[in-house]
Amino acid sequence: MLHPEFKQRRDRFMSKIGNGTAIFRSAPLAVMHNDVEYNFRQDSDFFYLTGFNEADAVAVFAPWHEEHKFILFVQPKDRDKETWTGYRVGVDAAKEKYGADEAYPITELDEKLAQYVTKAERIYYHFGRDRAFNDRIIRLWQRSIALHERNGFGPTAIEDPSFTLHPMRLVKSEHELSEMRRAVEIAAEAHNLALELRKPGLYEYEIQAQMEHLFRLRGGQGIAYPSIVASGHNSCILHYTENDRQMQEGELLLIDAGCSYNYYNSDITRTFPVGEKFTEEQRILYELVLKAQLAAIEQVKLGNPWNQFHDAAVRVITEGLLELGLLQGDIEEIIKEEKYKAFFMHGTGHWLGLDVHDAGARKVGENWLNFQSGQVVTVEPGIYIRSDFQPLEGQPEVSDRWRGIGIRIEDDVLVTEAGNEILTAAVPKSVEAMER
Ligand code: GLY
Ligand code: MN
Ligand code: MN
Numbered sequence: 001m002l003h004p005e006f007k008q009r010r011d012r013f014m015s016k017i018g019n020g021t022a023i024f025r026s027a028p029l030a031v032m033h034n035d036v037e038y039n040f041r042q043d044s045d046f047f048y049l050t051g052f053n054e055a056d057a058v059a060v061f062a063p064w065h066e067e068h069k070f071i072l073f074v075q076p077k078d079r080d081k082e083t084w085t086g087y088r089v090g091v092d093a094a095k096e097k098y099g100a101d102e103a104y105p106i107t108e109l110d111e112k113l114a115q116y117v118t119k120a121e122r123i124y125y126h127f128g129r130d131r132a133f134n135d136r137i138i139r140l141w142q143r144s145i146a147l148h149e150r151n152g153f154g155p156t157a158i159e160d161p162s163f164t165l166h167p168m169r170l171v172k173s174e175h176e177l178s179e180m181r182r183a184v185e186i187a188a189e190a191h192n193l194a195l196e197l198r199k200p201g202l203y204e205y206e207i208q209a210q211m212e213h214l215f216r217l218r219g220g221q222g223i224a225y226p227s228i229v230a231s232g233h234n235s236c237i238l239h240y241t242e243n244d245r246q247m248q249e250g251e252l253l254l255i256d257a258g259c260s261y262n263y264y265n266s267d268i269t270r271t272f273p274v275g276e277k278f279t280e281e282q283r284i285l286y287e288l289v290l291k292a293q294l295a296a297i298e299q300v301k302l303g304n305p306w307n308q309f310h311d312a313a314v315r316v317i318t319e320g321l322l323e324l325g326l327l328q329g330d331i332e333e334i335i336k337e338e339k340y341k342a343f344f345m346h347g348t349g350h351w352l353g354l355d356v357h358d359a360g361a362r363k364v365g366e367n368w369l370n371f372q373s374g375q376v377v378t379v380e381p382g383i384y385i386r387s388d389f390q391p392l393e394g395q396p397e398v399s400d401r402w403r404g405i406g407i408r409i410e411d412d413v414l415v416t417e418a419g420n421e422i423l424t425a426a427v428p429k430s431v432e433a434m435e436r
Contacts, residue, residue, distance in 0.1 A: 014063035022124035170360035224265035235406030269410030305368035380410030
């Protein structure tokens with residue numbers, strides 16, 4: 001049974017678009033090689049409103065239409081094709097199981113779509129990766145425009161639905177949070193396993209394999225994004241995914257891995273020694289990143305503007321790097337001129353949900369949005385000093401002892417009425433817990 005929340009979302013969305021018609025295209029199938037495709041994953045907006053998980057589909061929302069407000073165009077049942085490419089929901093079940101007021105085979109799209117568009121005041125459509133489909137929407141609109149002067153009605157504009165839909169996606173319901181908690185729980189188990197398994201001589205992919213094994217074993221769909229299992233100097237490459245190096249005593253291991261569960265994602269990073277203890281330099285930098293992360297998490301609370309948690313992390317890291325002599329100068333100037341970016345070059349976090357970098361604005365005009373309860377954000381400051389680190393002009397040389405160290409600590413944090421809840425708290429991060 002599809003969760004009743006899908007209908008509630010549609011009703012809310014439709015109350016917002018009023019006399020408009022929204023058209024959503026399913027995600028395209030991505031080619032892996034030759035005629036083999038990657039596992040299909042539905043477009044997150046499409047999924048959020050329908051729960052429908054097939055390719056080559058179109059969802060239409062026409063709240064002003066007297067008979068049909070939610071219409072699905074889907075691949076029809078076809079015994080022969082299903083033998084090769086898997087089960088299809090089909091036209092009838094699109095109505096019964098997914099609650100569409102009307103459903104048609106996708107082959108009838110051009111013929112049937114016009115009736116849901118011609119009397120709308122505007123079209124909501126996101127120009128996506130399917131260029132041929134984009135062209136069909138433009139042609140449909142052009143025909144409506146041509147008729148407008150004669151008929152006196154029809155859509156006069158195309159608007160991206162993101163600005164209507166994504167504010168809804170930003171605030172997670174209890175149902176969504178329960179899916180996210182499960183995605184977190186599985187990934188937390190995998191990170192704790194990695195902590196147990198790590199030892200010099202293992203290959204990065206051995207840890208990766210054990211973690212991803214759990215993602216699927218526990219009923220998740222698999223990885224939320226390509227796992228980063230980065231030892232030694234690889235930890236300084238933000239999106240390192242080769243994971244093919246043998247880990248050595250004395251190095252750090254940075255693992256950024258999350259799982260996908262019923263379309264919702266977790267996103268966790270931990271950094272710890274490959275062997276037993278941090279070196280002095282590793283520990284000093286680890287403690288600094290941890291201090292920055294804790295300061296940032298403090299700022300993730302109801303009513304605080306989005307930028308505040310990043311600013312908190314930047315300040316702690318900059319202060320620390322100044323104390324260590326890795327940066328020099330006036331702290332305000334370093335922050336203003338973003339010189340800390342030589343060490344900490346990414347943002348402190350992003351929304352998390354159906355997309356790992358989830359939909360939703362951070363800023364409107366000049367104003368940062370304030371956190372609301374039910375939002376989930378990652379908090380993930382880091383310090384990265386590559387082996388070939390080059391100081392900015394006017395900044396000190398960095399001695400070899402600091403080089404090749406990359407550290408990031410990432411938690412998933414829910415904004416609550418009372419403050420926040422660290423969803424990923426089951427993965428430890430104290431210095432003592434990282435060592436053994
Ligand atoms: N793993 C992707 C990110 O942390 O944003
Ligand atoms: Mn991450
Ligand atoms: Mn992240």
